[in-house]
Amino acid sequence: MRPAAVPTVPPPDGLGGSGVLYELKLDGFRCVAFARGDRPPYLQSRSGRDLSGEFPPIAAAVARLPAGLVLDAELVAWRNGRFAFEQLLRTRQARAADDTALGLIAFDVLALPGRDVRRLPLADRRRLLLGALADVPPPIQPVMATTDRTEALTWMEQLADTGVEGLVCKAAGSAYRPRRAGQVWVKYRRSETVDATVKAVVGTAARPRAVVLELDDDRVLLSTPQLAPVQARQVAEAVEGRLGEPVRDPDHGSIRPLTALLRAEVTVTGRPPTATFVRLRGD
Known part of the structure; x- marks a missing residue:
């Protein structure tokens, strides 16, 4: 689901x-974990790929669960006091060198040994999940x-x-x-509203489709989704006489850089981060 x-x-x-x-909501790899008794465990990604070979500590922990237990979960990495999604993209050797901890945070149970429980209400499945993991140590834990x-x-x-x-x-x-x-x-x-500098516009000066933004931590992002008509008119009026010649940007295609400072308010959400234009700042 x-x-x-x-x-x-x-x-x-x-x-x-x-x-x-x-x-x-945790930042990791969605994973359905199958405990299969005498057979190796299976950590199924969204695409159906087995992640067991990439995450041996998690596979070993799932192998110790009762045969027939199936968990829907998030496979996460933890480093320096916070979840570290980028560590999941590295090799297991690189994670080990960086002292990265792995976890499997279960939020649903789909089957108990000999019993498919998917048709039960979620409230009942939650009680079964907590019971199934009551004596199971980390790295497997139920979600808060x-x-x-x-x-x-x-x-x-x-x-x-x-x-x-x-x-x-x-x-x-x-x-x-x-x-x-x-x-x-x-x-x-969860999103955060922050100030940013408008670095360029995408589209024509009279009808910009989007803006390229630089956040105060030096991240450069394309505003998404496309500017609303009212926003586009506001940006067009503000950038009049402030645009340089079109250039080709390797990330954003053809853009028109600004030649003067222009500040905007944006919301930043998710991973990888995306910025959504809110309004130009009056100051």
Whole structure:
């Protein structure tokens, strides 16, 4: 099941009236873990690839689980006090050299030994998940989850510095239906509003489609999605007489660099980070 993105965290009755389970959204690889007894464990990626060879400590931990247990989880890396997604993209030798810890954070159970539980309500599956992992040590752990929206929002803010991305919110009465999450599973991604410098525009001076932004930490991002008509008019008026000749940028294609300082307010979200233009700053 893949949650749909939403701009706000739903209320407790907002996903069908059966209640909502709020889970921390972590930055990692989605993974369905199959414990298979005498056979090697299988860590299935979204594309169906087996990740076991790339993450031996996780594979070894799953191998110790009861045969027939199937977990839906996030495979994460932890380094220097925060989640480190980029470490998952490195070789296992490089991770070991950097003292990177790996974890498998389970948020659902799909099967117990000899029993498919996907049709049960999520609230029941959560109880089964906690029972199945009650005596299981790290690196396998259940995700932090609550039915209290205020508590979930507090967690999200308190743990933001560790790299927690946001919340996944799920109808407590929902069955597990692969690829059919619809609006019973949704994800809210925490964003930050920051100031940025407009470095260039994409499109014509009279009708810019987007802007290239430099954040104060030197990240350069293309604003997305396309500027709304009102925003495009605002930018066109502000850049009149401030544009240089078109140049070819290796990342953004044909752009018109600005020849004078222009500041904007943007929201930055996700990984890799994307910037969404909000407005030009009056100062």
